[in-house]
Amino acid sequence: MPNQNDSLAGRLAGIQSRFDNAFISAGRNPVDGTLIVVTKNHPAQLVLDLLELGGRDFGENRDQEAAPKAKEVADSVGTGLDYRWHFIGQLQSNKVRSVLQYSKIIHSLDRPSLLTAIGKEVQRKLEVEPEYRLGVFIQLNLTDDPARGGIQPANLLDFASQVSAFSAIDLLGVMGVASLDRQPEEDFETIRSCSEQLTGVYPHARFISAGMSQDFEAAIKFGATHVRIGTAITGTRV
C-alpha cells in the first residue's frame, strides 16, 4: 500500500511538473490549465487517493462505471471538498439523467440528438434547482468520415448556435481526440483553428479539451486548456 501510494504520488507529481513546464514553454500560465486525471478502469479508492494528493478534476467515460464510483467517492468524502467529474466518453441519450447527477462538465457533446436530450434534462433540473448550470465542450470529428462521432469543423458554428439557445448551458469550447493515423500536431492545429472560429462568435467559449498521456505536451503547445490524462498517472488498468 505505501509503495503503490508512493508511485501514484510520484507519477502525479511528474505529470504535474511536465504540465506546468509545457505551459511555461508556451508562454502561458499553468494556473489557466486544468489537469484532469482519467480514472476509468480504476476503483473509487484511486480517486480518494488522488484527492488526498490534491487532485480535484477526474474524468470518466462510461456511466455504468462512473455512477457507482461517483457515489462511493461522495459517500466517503462528504461535503466541503470541492472536486469535479468530467464526463469524457460517448454518451447515450438514455444515460444523460444519470450522468448529470454527478457531472457538471460534459466534454463529449457530439451530436444534435444528444443536445436535445441534455437540453430536456437541464430543463427538468432547473425546475427544482433554478441556479443549475451545465458546462459543455463540443466534440469535433477530426476524421474525414462524417459517419464517425463528433461535429465536423464545417458545422461547428451552426451547432454552437443550437447549444447557445439553452441559457443554462455554458458552452466552454471544443474537444478533440487526436487520430492515431497521423502526427497529433495536425489534429491539434485543426482543433485550435476551430477554437478560433468559435471564440470569434462566442468569446467566452475559449477552452480547449485536448491531449492525453502520450500527447498532452503537444496539445498544450497548441492551446489546450483541459488535458485528460489516464495511464501516465494511474498506471496500467486493473
Ligand SMILES: *Cc1c(COP(=O)(O)O)cnc(C)c1O
Ligand atoms: C481514456 C481517455 C483518455 C485518457 O487516455 P490515456 O491515454 O490513458 O491518458 C483521454 N480522453 C478520453 C476521451 C479517454 O477516453
